[in-house]
Amino acid sequence: MPECSLIDRLSARVRRRSFRKRSPSLASTRRCLATAIAATPLAFVGGCDVLRLGVANPAGPVAEAQWHLLLIVGAVLFFVAAPVLILTPIIAWHYRLGKKGNVYRPTWTFSWPLEGLIWIPPTGIVVGLGFVLWHYTIALDPYRPLPSTQPALEVQAVALDWKWLFIYPDQGAAAVNQMAIPVGRPVHVSLTSGTVMQSLLIPQLAGQIYAMAGMTTQLNFAANRPGTFRGQNTQFNGLGFQNQKFEVLAMPPDAFEAWVARARATARPLDPAALDGLMQKSVPPEPILYSSVPPDLFQTFIARTQEPSR
């Protein structure tokens, strides 16, 4: 296929670019450090690559905020768990039967100070975490547009068995199993499903959201560095589920324009015949680009559900 070699070249270029662009900015140094700390124990088994694929290696503002939140919560929880992890073995071993000279108080069953200690500080921690949770939940609401001077790129994602269709309504193009986005510009995805419920997750860019037939959900995110990121459906939907992965190509704006132009030049419209092909259960071996889409295709998908099933 001609365009898949193009994609390969393109993604290779993107990878080179991302490599070049990794200048030692403060944020990325901190990120690398945090990753390194988290990964140290894992390095022994030579499997630390796994973290680079997921939440510990964010490539956009949303995922970055989520990673920071994880570090905050993790730090707090460390102090919550530590007393139990320390006290349990120490007390059990210290007061073992047969150790001489221990105090033994079989009928000691209550102490107000201890009760205060086990109820009040944890309550304080939960209240504190509650504020953190409220703040971040509102701030990281997937429906909330990202602050930016540029208008968000509109993408409409349709979950199919076992592939994703991404429609670019403003560009009049579409792609299966490939989502190209310009770096630095917010992306607003509207999701629905042409089949069972699915869930769209791009771990390095944003959290997941369900796609359900007859309904629209939304997801806002952005990439702040070029790269190829793995996206996937995480909700089991049949025998091709494990193959339902796609690639997100975060690229500089001009490269994105070139990608759109390339899609439009494929002379492969998403006509009814092509659509029928997509509705079949299958795993496309390669991403497919479409040169045009019928207007309101996304709304057509939503409306389908009101009719009797075919």
Next chain:
Amino acid sequence: MTEPLWPALLGRFGWQDLPFVRAWADPSLSEIIGAGAGALVVVGGLAVVVLITWLGRWGYLWREWFTSLDHKRIGILYVVIAFTMLSRALVEAVLMRMQQAAAINAPGFIAPDHFAQLFTTHGSIMIFFMAMPFLTGAINYVMPLQIGARDVAFPLLNAVSLWLTAGAAGLMMVSLVIGRFSTGGWTGYPPYTELAFSPDVGPDYWIWAVTLGSIGTTLSGLNFAVTIYKLRCPGMTLMRMPMFVWTSLCTSILMIFAMPPLTVATALLALDRYLGFHFFTNDLGGNMMNYANLIWLFGHPEVYILILPAFGVYSEVIATFSSKELYGYTSLVIATMAIAVLSFTVWVHHFFTMGQSANINAVFGIATMTIGLPTGVKIYDWIWTMFRGRVRFSVSMLYSLAFMMTFVLGGLTGIILAFPPLDYLVHNTLFLVAHFHNMLIPGLLYGMLAGYHYWFPKAFGFRLDEKWGRISFGCWVVGFYLAFMPLYVLGAGGMTRRSQAVFEPAFRPWLYVAGVGALVLLSALASLFVQLLVSIRNREANRVPVGDPWNAGGLEWSIAAPPPEYNFAVIPTVNDRDPFHGDKADGDPYAPPKRYEAIAMPANSMTGPALGGLGAVTAFGLVWHMWWLAGFGLAAGIATIVARSFVRDLHRTIPAAEVARIDRHWRRDIRKAKPVGRAVEGTRANRGLAEVEA
């Protein structure tokens, strides 16, 4: 799908529905494993039947066990079901882990369809047919003894619950041999499980097995709650009840109110599939979000149905093996009730990612964190119970300690998942799988195993082998950490749950470690069975006929091991929280009663097995669209209930002389036994008579 044979008689059954035929037509390893599992069920079932016939034990089993209404017998049968189903579901888990380790950029040896059935049956069995029967069995056996009752409030209903559960478990086994199981996961989310996407019999097997089981569980919950409210012995006020009874009460209340949502969810799904309704379909106004709410309105309280009884076991075990009274009883009662109430307020956290407003997610996230509070209080109460005690590291105690350390880690990741923005990232990944196994293995399985080791001597009159118990314990703990800690990492790396194949080479080392962990867990189960065999072989040396092998304080320890059918020759009167400790401190724990009276016990009934069997037959008929069979099962079931209501001779009276004879025989054992101190309780000197410590 293949052509059905004789549709009127056999519904939609065809030869292709037999795994043996499928394996013959397509001899791939995946199909052969399927056929092997089916063969194992058939051969295993036949072997059991032949063995019982050869030993001539059918009459005994029928009279003493299957038709018995004795809560102790019913409890033991529940635990037998739990162990049987645990064996199957654990093997399935090992197969899945092996497949994932083998299928990194390779097809592996299990086909996607087979893999999907494996994770569905694994989850469904572990929740509905391992965990639920295990805890129901434990409550059944222990709770009436602890409150000084002779049986539960409704003994016949108890048997009906048991046999409905057994029938449902049987249906799960039949699905291995005839047809196939659902691929929709243990929660059976539509629209995937709707006719449009899963036209086969699988989801129907799931629907009816779960429905039968949930009806049985609702009735069990009702039975236990009424028993605890109404049948406590004189002096047993609510605040004198043992902690296990408190947690049983909370679990029962949760069962009464949380199982109906499950029944409604499965029933509505069945209406969709059988009659073309549109509750959860994609078309004509169906809405699967209703299903998500219904199933989790059940599903979240269910988590606490599973965990609370284990909390009760730990409260008993830690106090006993620390030679102390339980610290912070009132705190624990309040915490238990708080957990039970809060468990109904957090169900939305199972679908933070469904697109509701951020405010709703935040409210449910905070509610979820709040549950951590009473749970944390409980852990500290157990730590303070050990404080200034004399801790013995028996097998039960080891499980309790492992639980406390491990459960805290699960709680930590639970708080992480309670943050909606973090849940967005790791929902539906192996992180979530690691989290709930991290809660349920220590929070349920360890608890049940601690209880199994703790009360086994009471139930059968001899202690379990300590050495094999420790080996098994070590395997359960090491296996758990090996199998599930890597899943956290994989989940954080974005690996989805329920993946039949993997395309990231970076996952490889973690999947290998997890695979090894699964094998260690399997050897843990094998060690448990070895332990049982070894213990039965050495039973004479480990007998504890007097009945108090651990120097414990509950009423259940004040009677013989195993207890007589009527539990208490004379209903005890209590005036203390640990009544048996009080009696021992007073110096005369085994005072003989002044006079014996005749005792009326419920007579055996075949209603339970009949209803369980007919329930399973009805369900089987519905699964295969054999309408005549379903109709027959339903009609016969109703007829059985009506016929039973005409039976008037419901009791069997045990004459006073017989009670006196049994009681005096036990008292002879007491006189013969030498009191033992705690340092030697693990030796054969322990005949169940405890030395009272100064």
Next chain:
Amino acid sequence: MSATEGAHPGLNIAHPHAQAQEETETALFGFWVFLMSDAVIFALLFATYGVMLPATVGGPTPATVYEIGPAFLETLILLTSSFTFGLASIAMKHDAPRRRILGWMGATLVLGLAFLALEVRDFMTMFAQGAIPMRSGYLSSFFALVPLHGLHVAAGCLWLVVMMAQVVVFGLDGRVRINTLRLGLFWHFLDIIWIALFSVVYLQGLIR
């Protein structure tokens, strides 16, 4: 011990000793708990109905298919049947002649069957208008909720027949009394559910 000491708060079950009294209380308490569990099922179906009410998908709507007249008549019949069952209970309490007890039970049974007949007629009318459960989510939820109550009434009728047979065979022995009390609870419970049904389903459906 006198008969009054062993009296149930509501009904004299005529057990002379305390143990039987306790057993009766346990039995009835258990049945209350069962009813509460059953109430959860109805509550969830009511909630489902409420959620799916807008999902008419261009098909029949409540305003077009409900007939308030027959529904009101069904309400009257069911409430009257509760009254007749109450009279049967009172007859049992005062150890009235068996014929009178059977008479009131029979009246309840006839009213129950009349209710069922009218309800089935309602459903037939709806079917004739194309209002079948397969048409829309709204109709699905209607046909899960209302017929489930009908099924309960049918089960209650079967139970009534069984109880009448047992009154004939055994007279008013302890178990017959306990089970009649349980049936009474069940029957009144169905009344309460029907009142909710009438209000939430039929009256709300009048709002056009």
